[in-house]
Each structure stands twice: as C-alpha cells, then as structure tokens.
Amino acid sequence: MMPSAANIRNALRLARREIRGGFGGFYIFLACIALGTGAIAAVNSVSRAVTSAIADEGQSILAGDVRFELRNREASAEERAYIDSLGDVAVSDGLRSMARLEDGSQQSLAEVKAVDGAYPLYGDFVAEPAQPLPALLAKQGESFGAVAAPMLLERLGIKVGDELLLGNARLKLTGTIVTEPDTLSDGFGFAPRLLISRDALIASGLIQTGSLVEHAYKVRLTDPSQRATIIETTNKQFPNAGWSIRTSDRAAPQLTENVNRFSQFLTLVGLTALIVGGVGVANAVRAFLDSKRTTIASLKCLGAPASVVTMTYLFQIGFIACVGILIGLLFGAIAPLIAMRFLDGVLPVPKELAFYPSALWLAAVFGMLTTLAFAIVPLGQAREVPATALFREQGFDEGKLPSWPYLAATAILLAALASLAIFTADDRFIASVFLGAIAFAFVVLRLVAWGIRALARRSPRVHSAALRLAIGNIHRPGALTPSVVLSLGLGLTLLVTLTLIDGNLRRELTSTLPEKAPNFFFVDIQGSERDGFRDLVKREAPEGTLTEVPMLRGRILALNGQDVTKIEVPPSGRWVLRGDRGITYSEDLPENAKLTQGTWWGKDYSGEPLVSFAAEEAGELGLKIGDTVTVNVLGRSITAKIANLRDVQWQSMSINFVMVFSPNTFRGAPHAWLATLADPSATPAKEGEILRSITNAYPTITTVRVKDALDIVDRLVGQLATAIRAAAAVALIASVLVLAGALAAGNRARTRDAVILKTLGGTRSMLIRAFSYEYMILGVATATFALLAGGVSAWFVIARIMKLPSSFLPDVAIGTLVVSLVMTVGIGLIGTWRILGQKAAPVLRQAGE
Template structure:
C-alpha cells in the first residue's frame, strides 16, 4: 500500500483515469503542441512516402521504363560477332543508338542541338511510344524515297520555328517530322538530356554518316527474355564470358539507377529539413507543456495536499502528453499519406510515380517514431520541473516559480530520447556523414542560440538608462526573470537561419551560372571532330570569330573497371566519388600538363615518355576513391582493358567549364587508337551575330560535328535549378512555419506573467499606449537580434557549402539580408502585439487578489 491508500500496482490505472478526466475540458493550450508535432511528422512521412512511391514505381514498372528485361550498353563501338551471338541467344532483341547531333533546316537558316535516338523495328519491347498523331512507329519512321521518317519532341519544332511535316537535315540524311512525341516509354532510363529528342530509324542513322571513328555513340541492346526470372543469371553469365567487354548492364529491377539515387539523396535532404521542423517544433512542445502545467499549478498543489506523490503527478501529465502527441502524430500521418497522391498529380508527366492512393507503412512508421521521440524528449524536462510545485502553491498563485534543473531521472530520460532521435536520423540516412554534420549543426545552433539569448539579456542589463519610459520598460522585459528572450531567439533563429542559408546558396548559384561562369566559360563546345576535318574546322572558326581562342584535345571514352586490380563493383565508395565509376568517362592523353590545372602531388611525365602507361588523376576525385600515387587504374576503352599507374594528382577547376578530364594519360597509352577531337572556342567579347555565324558555319560545313552553345546549356541548368530551389524553399518553409508556431507558443506561455505586469503597471498609472509601445520595442529588439544571428549563421553556412563543397565563389547578398530583417520584425512585432492585445484589457482586481 502507498501513502494514498492505493496499491502501487494500480497507480498507472489511476494516473490514466485522472488524465482522462482532466482532458474532458478539451485541448485548450495544446493547439501549438499539436500543430508542431503534426507539421514535422507530416513532412517526414510525406517526403519518405513520395520517395518510396517513386522508387516503387521504378521497380514495379522496370520493364516498361527500361523497355526490356535486360539492357547492355556499349559506348563508341558495336558488339563483336561473339558478343552479338550471345545477346541474340538470350531472347528477343531490340538495338538502338543514342548520340547528340545537330539538326538543321534544309536552307541552312536555322539549326538546333538534338538528342538523337535511332531505333529498329522491334522497339519498344515493353511499353508504348505515344505520339501525336497516334500511328505505328514503323509507319512514322518509314523511308519514302530519299526522305526518312522522324518523330520529334515539340520543343525541337518550337526552337526551329517549324511544324509537323517539316523536313530537317541530320548529318547527311534528310528526315521528315511525321509526329511529335507525347510519351517515350524508356525516357527515364535513358537519362537526362540537354536537348530535345529526335527519334529516327537505324537506317536513317546509317545514312546520316554521324557514326564515325571516335564518335560519341551509345549502342544499346535491349532484350526481352523468355523467362524474366533468369535475368540475374544472364547478367552474371555475360560478365563471366566477356570480362573485358566494358559494357554497362542494367536490369529491369534497376531501370533508372541515377534517378533512384538522386531521389534518395533529395529525399534525405528533405527528411533532414522535416526533422529540423520537428526539432524546432520540439521547442514549441516544451513551451506548450510548460504553459499547460503552469496553468495546472493549483491542480498539482491539490493533488499533493491530498497525499499524491510527485511520481503520480508526473505520470498523470505524461499520460496526457502522450495521448495528445498521439493525436498530433495521427494528424501528421494522415497529411503525410496524402502528400504522394497530391504530388503525383503534378509529377506524373516527368517522373514514374503512381497516381493512385497508396500507403507506405515503413515511411509512416518512421515519421511516427520521429514524432513520438521528439514529443517525449522535449516534454520530459517541463514535467520534471512541475513535480517541484509545492502544496502551498494552492494558496498563492504568484509565489512560486520552479527553478533549477529537474531531478536526474528526467535529465537522463531527455538525453536518452534525444540520443535515440539522433541515432534514428543517422541510421536511416543515405549519407550518414552528411546526417552527422546536420545533427552536429543543429546541436551547435541550439547552443549558439542560447548564447545569443544570454548575450542579448546581458547587453540589456548593462545598457545605459534611457529617458523613454516605454523603451526603458522594453529593455527591462528583455533581461528580467522569466523573459521571453530565450524562447523568441531559439524559436525563430533556427528557421530563419535555414531560410537564409538556402536563399544565399540559390542566389550565389544563379549569379554564377548567369553571370561569372557564363563570362568565363567557352562560347561553344564541339564534339566528334574527325582528324581529317580538324584543319578545315579551324578555318571556319577563325573566319566566324576571328578573336576567339581555339582549344582542341583528343578524346576517347572509357569506363573504370578496376582500381589496383579490384573490380570497382565490389569496392565501397563514398557517395561523392561514385559518379566517377558510374558509366563511361571522357579521357584524353597529353604530352604537357593542361594549362587550367595545377599539380598537387607527383610529377608530370617527360614530353618524349615511352614507358609504362601513366595517368594523371583529379586530386579531389582521387581522394574520394582512396587513391594514392603509384596505384593502378584499369579502364576499358573500345572493348580493351588498359592499365596505367598514377603518376600525379591535379587540382582541376571544374567551375571554369573549360576542357577538363578526371584522367589524362601519357601519349603512349593509346598510341594508334582511333579517336575524335573535342574543341572549344572562347571569346568573352563575341557578339550574338558572331556566335550565330559560328553555329551556322560549322553545322553547314561539317554536319557530323556537334556544336553545343554553353549559354544554352547554362540556361537549362538554371531552369532546373529554379525548379529544385522551389521544392527546397517549400521544404524550408515547413521549418519556418514551425518556428512561427513555436514563437506563438512562447508568447502564449508568457501571457500569465504579461497579465501580472500589465495590471501592476496600469495600477501605477501606465497607459495602454505606453504598454503597446513598450511591447513593440521589446519585440522589435528581439526580432532584429534574431535576424542578425540568422544572417550571420546562414551566411557562414552558405559560404561553406558554396565555396568549400561546390568550390564556387561565394558572396553575401544584401537583398537577402533586408528581406530577412523585414520578415523577422514583421513576425515578432506582429505576433507579439496580437498575442498581448488581450493582456492589456485584463481587469486588475482578480489578478491583484492572487498576489
């Protein structure tokens, strides 16, 4: 038996009964609590559900997205007779080719870059090509006389200023656009293209003359198996029988690996933003619990007067908090479950996402766990302080304010929950290193924000005496016991800092792409220049752009297959270096060190070197791959494995957009190997007319050379960046909304003290106008201080990301600073006055009786 006369084994039931009775009055005081938990939970549930929806659709629709059960890709060469015989024996085969080329009008008046896709009569093996008008592919691509049929993306016709039925020149072939592409079944698996699609037949590609020695062509062999379940066995057999083929093999179970990886990375980022919202909301949970328990002081005191131990009091209110948190989590899960369905209506045309409503239990369970841990972690400490309320508080409302730290079990409980929250974030992350950095940054931000709040209070305490009563009262409110300073700075600071960081990163990237980078970058890249064309090509460039600087290098394509004799597929590589091993890379050879790179380690080979094959590797990528001087790199080029030893590392300026390669080999490595040339022309002062002359002159004189105008590519990247930034800002807005909710909760939690202050001051003769000015000054000072912190913290974070991770120039943007300060002042002053307006109308007598 306990001191209450209730057996200890029944105390949880008693706590539950008391908790339910108290909740009969509704959830007043917990609306901010509910909103914070629901918002963060919904963000995490929605992002992970959408990610699983896209990944699941890719897996479920793998055959249609790949247009095959298994896909073999060879770059710059066709399959040998032995390889082709093996592929033919696997099942029904469809052969296609992909490359970039120039399309032009027959009169030479206009031209445009295209992503050319040549298909045979068996395409597609799965899925359906939708066109406008809807006709069989064989009919749309059929040859009539000397003109071949073609199907084009609507964007291509728009750029050339023509309509369906128009004739175009592709290399040496003439094609007629018989339809436009409405949906291409394997577009996602083919990857992102910088130019609109033009689809022709394999016969048209052969007639175009585009496929020459060294041309950058992807030869793709797609196979429909009699038994798709044997796909893994066939893949292993292909690798065993042809270890040096150098082909990239993809199955329907992994139809779009780059898209899947990017979706996973992006969802991790958005999950971390959602976790930020949840953690910021956790501060709101703590404020709401503290405010609620503060209003229950008389009830707690009554419990203690009747003999209830502190542990029973804590259990009663913990039960209430868990029940209310469950409601908030449930609301968040419902909203999160709806997000994929809503997003699918906008993404269905660009991503493989299901448009039917589906639930993703693992994503919802993860979000629920995050929400529950957050609620408990931030509610425990206020509970620990509430148990200190003495029985005498029943008789004197203003006589006791819990102070100091709670008892050690509550501190340990909060620490365990926070540790579990951090561990869960790291365990579920795609890149755990980034997740650890994020958690460290959040913890550091909390510490710094607390220090900022203490600094503001310290400065207010030591500020000189001012003559204005309202300003003097505002300064006193900032540093007095129970001031709102810590809550306001903490709640708004983290959300604003995140928003400033993202805004500065976006602004710097846009400025670099549209300004500095565009000015430094070459005007054009030229691909697939044959050795027999190089002299005449130079003449055309010099005539069209006399002051342009021409740079030309030999270029081959190769895939890294081994590092130090180890198969790269069995090597664990950090995410930052995986792109080097994914697919074919452009490679070159050179006698002298490239002028736009600097040696960081090792030495360059002599100009007449003729020994063991050597390679110069990009220093940053080598670090990601764990390579050192003397290691060996094996690349597959044109079906042959070539092994070279690393002689030196180079610091490559990728942001210059000049000709750069991860690997530069010694000239003897590829002696006699067939290859084409890559060239650029640079003239920052070139006019639009000169650039048009270059494009027209090269395309008309050498139709098989592909010309890429760098400014057009940058415009496409900038457009994609804008779409990405919109999604990121929307996610960051969730964290900012959570901050505003927390701020509202903090203001509500301080209303009792505000009522007491307002009544006393009005009794002493203060007018409502004086109090309004005082509160306005206080909130303005806190908002300005918080904005300054956000600008500093966000500026440092953005500088680190842009200059250290992206290796781009970074600068502070004044418009972001002005917007941030204005927003912070608007939110703090506006919400502060809205929250305290009711306080100013309180009658004095009821409050004075409790003093």
C-alpha cells in the same frame, strides 16, 4: 521506484476526466507535432512511392529485362551472338547532334535516338498522331520519318509535316512524342528528343570514327530467371567488353539514388521542424502545467503521490500528441496522391494510390520521441514544486532543473531520436553532421539568448520609458528571450543558408560566365575536318580562342587490380566510376591545370602507359601516385600507372578531364576531337551566326552553346531550390508556431504586468511601443545570428564542398532582417493586443487571491 498499478489507474482516470475539457492551450502543441510528423511522413511516403514505381515499372523504364550499353563501338559478332541467344533484342543508338532547317536559318541541339523495328520490347510508345512507330519512322521518298519532342518544334519554328536536316539525312516530321517508355533509363538530356530509325542514322553520316555514340541492346529474356545472375555470368564470359549492364530490377539506379538522397535531406529538414516544434511542445506543456497549478496543488494536499500527478499530465500530453501525430500521418498518407498530379510525366508514379506503413511508422516514432523528449523536463519541474509554493506563486520556477531521473530520461529520448535519424538515413555521416549541427545550434542559441539578456541587464539607462520597459522585459525572470531566439534562430538560419547557396550558384552560372566559360563546345570533330574547321572558326571569330584536344570515352574497370564494383567508395566519388568518362591524352600539362604531386612525362615518352589523375577525385577514391587504373576503351582494357595528380578547376567550364593519359597509351587508336571557342566580345547575334555557319558547313559536328546548356541547368537549380525552400519553410512555420506558443505561455505574466502599468498611469500607446521595441530588439538579434550562422554554413558548402567562389549577398541580409522583424513584431503584437484591453479589476483580484 516503479508506480503501482493502482496509481497508474488513478492517473489514467484523472487524465481522462481532464481531457474531456478539450485541448485548450494545446492547439499550438498539436500544430507543431502535426507539422513535423506530416512533413516526415509526406517526404518518405512520396519517396517510397517513386522508388517503388521505378522498381515495379523496371521493364518499361529499361524497355527490356536487361540492357547492354556500349560507348563508341557496336557489339562484336561474338558479343552480338551472345546477346541474341538470351531472347528478343531491340537495338537503339543515342547521340547528340544538330537538327537544322534546310535553308540553314535555324538549328537546335537534339538528343537523337535511333531505334529498330523491335522497339519497345516493354511499355508503350505514344505519339501524336497515334500511329504505329514503324509507320511514323518509315522512309517516304527521299525523306525518313521522325518524331520529336514538342520543344524541338518550338525551337525550330516548325510543325508536323515539315522537313529538317540531321547530318546528311533529310527527315520529315511525322508526329510529336507523348510518351517514351525508357526515357528515364537513357539518362538526363540537355536537349529535346528526336527519334528516328537506325537506317536514318546511317544515312546521316553522324556515326564516324571516334563519334560519341551510345549503343544499347535491350533484351526480353526467354528465361526470366537468368536476370539474377546475368551480370556476373556475362562479365565472366566477356571480361574485356567494357559494357555497362543493367537489369530491370535496377532500371534507373542513379535516379533511385538521387531520389533517396533528396528525400533524406528533406527528412532531416522535417526533423529540424519537428525538433523546433519540440521547443513549442515544452512551452505548451509548461504553460499548461502553469494553468493547472491550483489543481496540482490541490491533488498534492489531498495526498496524491507526486508520481500520480506526473503520470496524469504525461498521459494527457501523450494522448494529445497521438492526435497531432494522427493528423500528420493523415497528410503523409495522402501526400503521394497529391504528388502524383505534379510528378506524373516527370518521374515514375504508382498507377494506384498506395499507403506506405513503414514511412508512416517512422514519422509516428519521430513525433512521439520528440514529444516525450521535450515534455519530460517541464513535467519534472512541476513534480518538484511543493503544494504551498503552487498556491502562493503564479507558477513554478522554469529555471530550476528537475531531478536526475527526468534529465536522464530526456537524454535517453534525445539519443534515441538521434539514433533513429542516423540509422534510417542512406548516408549516416551526413545525418550525423546534420544532427550535430542542430545540437550545436541549440547550444549556441542558448548562449546567444543569455548574451542578449546579459547585455540588456548591463545596458545604460535610457530616457524613453517604453524603451526602458522593453529592455527590462528582455532580461527579467520568465522573459521571452530564450524562446524567441531559439524558435526563430534555427528556421531563419536554415533559410539564410539555402538562399545563399542558391544565390551563389546562380551568380556563378550567370554573372561570371562571360569571364570564365567558353561560348561553344564542338564535339565529334573528325581528323579530316580539323583544318577546315579551324579556318572557318578563324574567319567567323577572329578574336576568339580555339582550344582542341583529342577525345575518347572509357570506363574504369579496376583500381589497383580490384574490380570497382567491389570497392566501397564515398558518395562524393562514385560519379567517377559510374558509366563512361571522357578521357584524353596530352604531351604537355594542360594550361588550365597545375600539378599538386608527381611530375609530368617528357616529350616522346614511350614507356609503360601513364595517367594524370584529378587530385580531388583521386583522394575520394583513395588513389595515390604509383597506383594503377584499368580503363576499357573501345573494347580494349588498358592499365596505366598514376604518374601525377593535378588540380582541376571544374567551375571554369573549360575542357577538363579526370584522367589525362600519356600519348603512347592510345597510339593508333581511332578518335575524334573536342574543341572550345572562347570569345568574350561575341554578342548573342554573333553567336547565332557562328552556330549557323559551322552547322551548315559541318553538319556532323555537334555544336553546344554553353549559355543554352546553362539555361537548362539554371532551371533545374531553380526547381531544386524551390523544393528545398518549401521544405525549409516548414521549419520556418514551426518557428512561427513556437513563437506564438511562447507568447501564449507568457500571456499570464504579461497580462498582470500590463494591468499594473496601466493602473500606475501607463497608456496603451506606451505599452504598444514597449512591446514593439522588445520584439524589434529580439528580431534584430536573432536575424544577426541567423546571418552569421547561415553565412558560415553556406560558405562551407560552397567553398569547401562545391569548390566554388563564395560571397555574401546583401539582398539576403536585408530579406532575412525584414522577415525576422515582421515575424517577431507582427506576431508579438498580435499575441499581446488582447492583453492591452484587459480590465484591471479581475486581474488584480485574481493576483490578490
């Protein structure tokens, strides 16, 4: 039956009077709601700030309205005429190569970018010293001007004004790069930038047959309205061009997608913190209602309907939740301002502070739904207790479930919370799995708490009075066990999972590197250089193993004749279709692969083009043997039939390709060669000698030392892990708050027990030992669960998703145990220290009343 308007007014009046007394008992409630709401609001506000900045600065990020990219070939005369007809054009070429000192003493891999005089069409290029870019890149005598990232100067030990060599060209360093407007649209680089003129690139001799070079044509449209349809129009006019086209409204799609994915993950972590905080809400509400038991009993005896009592405290809880949500929203609103200081120069950020109402609104709804979902049950429990019981007992029975309307309301609110999380996520499957895991963890943690209490109840009698008291506290009615296990379990499990993933990734990248990975990758080896290159490597590394394969670049245009841009592909498989892929051909099955389906083509095969596809990636794209793949290579579209599928061990860091074609597919096509050198016995000094010898003898061959590349990856993994751990720390802080709230909720009963024990002869030291034993047992039990659950979760992510070897790390186990014990014992003793000093008379007098 719906409450009457008079009852609602009476409940509001009573709630307003009680609120005047302050928020006593609700500070942890406020902190839990503010923390979770603030985390969600901050993550989504910063995400929207970055993505909106990418959209607003699309022209600068792209350095044009439209960008046409071609790999390994320049635009044909017809294609260039078409591009020129669209508006002003700036051309740039990008590749990786070795920059070195003239005496050959130092060399470094560089991300080379050659630009013409029109660059940049949008945005500002800033160098130090501040001079026009054409002047900085102009030729001076026999040397071409060049500007570089400060890191390149540090690696080579040079300064502005010094000279260096790039391929066959001599460069004079005229400045350092401060701001490069289109660096984000150029993609991630493994090396520092070196900017030169296109004339200098031609003089370097780096662009040869089959060289891995990207040609970019950036256009400032004469008619900006063309941008909306230019991709479709261009592809219809040049269906076999094989170019990648981007417009300024999607200047950095991969970056935007990665930002959205990462923000989704952090939002889910924030939601975890909010749900963990929901347990604190339930504890706080239960403790608050317990403290109001006399008031509730009085209201009922005076004839107040149960609905008025329930609404009175529901309104109070809602008001306090609004205060907590507002605190969280305030932090979320200013988070972009804080983030701008750290992200400026790394990611696009807004020029001015802006608020993102949708992000704040989403966080507010999450916060209110969580509050109501976890407050309804204790409210229902208080409603069902008769006035006589409230006068007679210390509180209401928390184990008794309320009537079905309250349970139904709770279920509806939890379903709404889950639905909101799923339908606002970019990847709904991941969100569903994440929430399912949280729900499962709640159930399992409840079972763990029940198991701990059952074991404590059945444990043999011990001689130590303190330990006996601790065991009794674990299983008695109203014990802290469920709250402690639930509050700490989720936070610790999340930390263990992330720490194990991070530790395994780092171990795989470092400790197993000498056994698996080659020492060097060599790119752009021309056919005329192969024999001399082999001889040189043999002399420098006689114990090493040199592996060579032909190397081309191609972009997948269609699968089974269907345009890949119109195919729905799972996120895990999109990378295969994004941009150009390295491809090769081989008469024999590669040594580091094995067939899973189909057969390899025979020697001297001359039939229709065939391709071997990586089995895992084929499954993600929905491909099987007999399907066709259309690839554009050097402006020519080739359709090949999948002849077999093979298992590829990407973590081996050896030469691997998604697609390996039959040799007849590319007969006569110009290409370069890719090689690796594996020499486990080579010391860092020896690697330096090999690098210098090959770079000096073959300046147009790009040499990549694997350890240098992995150092960059390791730093990126470390930065990512730091961000993830910071987010997980929010959940752990929520766990601490919930633990503190559980202790506060149980303080009344603890105070009475402590006073009675002291009256019966118990000493303060014995009580301290008893409480310490109790918290230690709960801490060890919770840490054990976190290690098991986190270990299984990390194993699934590493072994099943990342396809990497997974192992348990003892230091993680020890660290988790220490954290758990410090939190439970430390916070537990802090919370109960005041109890031990209570005078007996007032407590016993109150109990007697």
